[in-house]
Amino acid sequence: MPAYRGAATIADCLESIGRATADRRCEIIVVESSGDAAAQIICGRFPGVKLIQSPQRLTAGAARNRGVAEASGRLLFFTDQDCLVPADWILRLEQHMADPAIGAAGGAVGIRDRSNRSGAAVYFLEFLRHFPHRGPAQTNANFLVGCNSVYRAAALKAVRFPDQTLGEDVLFSYALRVNGFGVVYDPSVAVLHTNRQGWDEFFAYNRKMGAAAADYHDLLRLWWIGPFFRAPLLAFVAPLVILPSIGLSLWRSSWSYLWQFVTLSPMCLAGNLVWAAAFRRRVLELRQRPRTQESIPS
Numbered sequence: 001m002p003a004y005r006g007a008a009t010i011a012d013c014l015e016s017i018g019r020a021t022a023d024r025r026c027e028i029i030v031v032e033s034s035g036d037a038a039a040q041i042i043c044g045r046f047p048g049v050k051l052i053q054s055p056q057r058l059t060a061g062a063a064r065n066r067g068v069a070e071a072s073g074r075l076l077f078f079t080d081q082d083c084l085v086p087a088d089w090i091l092r093l094e095q096h097m098a099d100p101a102i103g104a105a106g107g108a109v110g111i112r113d114r115s116n117r118s119g120a121a122v123y124f125l126e127f128l129r130h131f132p133h134r135g136p137a138q139t140n141a142n143f144l145v146g147c148n149s150v151y152r153a154a155a156l157k158a159v160r161f162p163d164q165t166l167g168e169d170v171l172f173s174y175a176l177r178v179n180g181f182g183v184v185y186d187p188s189v190a191v192l193h194t195n196r197q198g199w200d201e202f203f204a205y206n207r208k209m210g211a212a213a214a215d216y217h218d219l220l221r222l223w224w225i226g227p228f229f230r231a232p233l234l235a236f237v238a239p240l241v242i243l244p245s246i247g248l249s250l251w252r253s254s255w256s257y258l259w260q261f262v263t264l265s266p267m268c269l270a271g272n273l274v275w276a277a278a279f280r281r282r283v284l285e286l287r288q289r290p291r292t293q294e295s296i297p298s
Helices: 010-020 037-047 060-070 091-097 117-125 153-158 167-178 197-219 225-228 232-253 256-287
Strands: 029-032 050-053 077-078 104-110 150-154 182-193
Touching: 010 037, 029 104, 029 256, 037 050, 037 150, 050 060, 060 077, 060 117, 060 167, 077 091, 077 153, 091 104, 091 117, 091 182, 104 117, 104 153, 104 167, 117 197, 117 232, 150 153, 150 256, 167 182, 197 225, 225 232, 225 256, 232 256
Parallel strands: 029 050, 104 182
Antiparallel strands: 077 150, 104 150
16 A cells, blocks of 8 residues: 555555455555654554555655565555455455456445545546446456556566556556456446545646646557647547546446536536646647657556
8 A cells, every 4th residue: 555645544544454354364565655644553553564664755656566575465455545445345356366367456436525525526537437336347448546456466576567646557557468467347346535625636636637648648659649649739629528428437337426426517627627738738748858769667
């Protein structure tokens, strides 16, 4: 578990992990790099947790790599300090790893605090491909989010997480498939995420997500992204596709989520436009840099 400024949520997270790992032989590793009270909470209330502290701030990807280097398990499960995992989390994800061709499995993300309106709006835009629903698990059909996933130790030896905080899970899942590891996504296995608070944070995070999307698409270069790099203004068309797709996804996920999305749709539109502006700005910046042989992690 990577932890940064997690003092307010890490105890609840670790308690949920304790319920999920009851009667199992396992180790729990937290990589903390903010220096806040989270370390004291872990040492005082969870003495069985292995705490790795870094004096320098680590990205989510770097923190996961640091934890992997210290882990000894055959299967390594990942979540984030601001999530609650279900009691059957280990069992449900572990079932997908029975197939030796599968190198990783993961699930969906739900909202922990529905009363946090700005956080719910962030959630709809950030996790639009990971809403919980009861559909069947699919192989190589979706990327895995770092807060709800399991990997074989062999896969983590072959591929390292990119040293970044946003988009690292997209790149990592793609790299796993390139290296021959199957990836299973099960939308019925959901963790509950504590979302960001405040409208200023909402807009700031959408800017970060827009820039990060330009960066990882610059590496992946999927066929459909070409027009957006040739004409970055097309990014402002994205809300016409993204917002309806969120509504359709929520239709089969949760009607209560759908209703909340409808009530928040003006703010989601504003946030998506901020995302588009940041995406366009970052594409223009990338054009100014010499093209290198950068690629997805391997």
